[in-house]
Amino acid sequence: MDKSPHEWMTPTFVPILQVRPESSDTFSIELESEHFPSPGQFNMLYVFGVGEVPISVSRAKASRYIHTIRSVGAVTQALRKLKTGDLVGVRGPFGRGWPIEKAKGRDLLILAGGIGLAPLRPILDEAARNIEQFKNVTLLYGARKPSDCLFKEDWENWERAGINILATVDATETNWNRSVGVVTKLIPKVKFDPANAISFVCGPEIMMLFCVEALNNQGMEEHNIYLSMERNMKCAVGYCGHCQFGVDFICKQGPVFPYPALKSRLKVREI
Amino acid sequence: MIKTIQQEVKDHPFFKEMPADVTDLIAGCGKNLRFNAGEHIAKQGTPADQFYLVREGTIAIKLHVPGRGAVFIQTAEPGEIVGWSWLFPPYQWMFDVDAQTDVALIALDGLCLRNKCDADPKLGYDLMKRFSQVLAERIGHTRLQLLDVYG
Numbered sequence: 001m002d003k004s005p006h007e008w009m010t011p012t013f014v015p016i017l018q019v020r021p022e023s024s025d026t027f028s029i030e031l032e033s034e035h036f037p038s039p040g041q042f043n044m045l046y047v048f049g050v051g052e053v054p055i056s057v058s059r060a061k062a063s064r065y066i067h068t069i070r071s072v073g074a075v076t077q078a079l080r081k082l083k084t085g086d087l088v089g090v091r092g093p094f095g096r097g098w099p100i101e102k103a104k105g106r107d108l109l110i111l112a113g114g115i116g117l118a119p120l121r122p123i124l125d126e127a128a129r130n131i132e133q134f135k136n137v138t139l140l141y142g143a144r145k146p147s148d149c150l151f152k153e154d155w156e157n158w159e160r161a162g163i164n165i166l167a168t169v170d171a172t173e174t175n176w177n178r179s180v181g182v183v184t185k186l187i188p189k190v191k192f193d194p195a196n197a198i199s200f201v202c203g204p205e206i207m208m209l210f211c212v213e214a215l216n217n218q219g220m221e222e223h224n225i226y227l228s229m230e231r232n233m234k235c236a237v238g239y240c241g242h243c244q245f246g247v248d249f250i251c252k253q254g255p256v257f258p259y260p261a262l263k264s265r266l267k268v269r270e271i
Numbered sequence: 272m273i274k275t276i277q278q279e280v281k282d283h284p285f286f287k288e289m290p291a292d293v294t295d296l297i298a299g300c301g302k303n304l305r306f307n308a309g310e311h312i313a314k315q316g317t318p319a320d321q322f323y324l325v326r327e328g329t330i331a332i333k334l335h336v337p338g339r340g341a342v343f344i345q346t347a348e349p350g351e352i353v354g355w356s357w358l359f360p361p362y363q364w365m366f367d368v369d370a371q372t373d374v375a376l377i378a379l380d381g382l383c384l385r386n387k388c389d390a391d392p393k394l395g396y397d398l399m400k401r402f403s404q405v406l407a408e409r410i411g412h413t414r415l416q417l418l419d420v421y422g
């Protein structure tokens with residue numbers, strides 16, 4: 001951090017360059033930025049007079065980045081009402097992202113559930129751009145129904161680059177030529193070298209726990225599994241304690257953690 | 272290389288580590304089947320007189336919901352099995368089973384197998400344990416789906 005804490009607490013107002021619907025309740029906004037966040041980092045987005053929410057970066061380009069947001073609360077619903085040219089307060093980027101350097105030269109399994117694909121999209125973009133730096137790259141994605149699957153327009157590009165995509169939905173009444181069932185069921189279908197593989201997982205916590213178990217069953221060592229955690233982040237600089245998870249602040253030490261760092265605490269119901 | 276039904280049954284993960292003489296006995300109740308994408312394999316409410324080992328392709332398991340039509344609730348792929356209704360009265364399919372892609376299956380005759388299990392309770396117990404494991408896994412998956420975690 002090259003700024004003082006109070007500077008990190010002050011939002012910069014930037015105009016929305018583009019708004020894009022992603023599904024019935026999810027949308028993306030593109031913002032101008034002087035920062036270049038690492039994959040897995042997040043920003044605090046502020047809607048004037050409403051409030052602030054932590055939102056991961058779902059794509060970063062030169063001088064601009066995209067946030068993908070699910071409209072579920074007061075602030076995200078207010079964000080959804082904004083249009084191109086409206087101003088959004090931004091603080092960040094914050095937190096520790098995915099250890100992508102550790103994935104190079106290895107099999108990379110990316111597991112995402114629902115909107116958990118958003119913070120992993122920069123990793124998929126990076127893998128697609130530099131596929132030769134990795135061994136086999138696989139995306140395992142679970143969603144509620146086909147129309148909830150995010151970034152489908154990117155899937156073709158990723159697949160063309162050599163990324164293997166296995167997707168599943170909980171149920172569907174429409175044509176769908178991929179799997180139906182839970183995302184953990186896809187894990188045994190992936191061939192990877194457990195001794196030289198790494199996994200990045202993001203989704204609902206219960207899904208991540210089942211994924212860890214299924215990855216373990218396929219020989220993936222726990223220290224090679226990274227999870228992105230979500231908690232009630234407020235200050236985003238490790239002062240307020242709202243996102244405290246045992247000895248860690250999710251906003252500062254996370255949101256991405258190696259599984260062994262979380263393992264004992266994930267089993268404590270009270271935290 | 273074309274594999275015999277005996278070899279297909281022996282190599283299928285569902286029968287993992289089962290002695291070859293037993294898988295040969297089971298294979299005696301089997302036959303090869305192929306379906307084109309979109310074809311019906313079994314229909315909800317009709318007699319369930321066999322179950323399937325998936326060799327190639329993807330099978331869609333659907334539940335017919337009045338007023339909504341067929342709700343697609345699960346896929347089964349190579350290495351998996353489909354159907355346990357043949358094990359329990361009233362021996363009727365509880366779901367529709369369709370070929371999502373072109374599929375190759377081994378169909379095992381339920382009545383033939385039940386008779387062999389009745390004659391050899393050890394085989395019956397072994398098969399029951401294997402089916403129970405599949406059922407337990409599917410119940411676990413269904414519970415996760417019921418949680419609607421992505422909602």
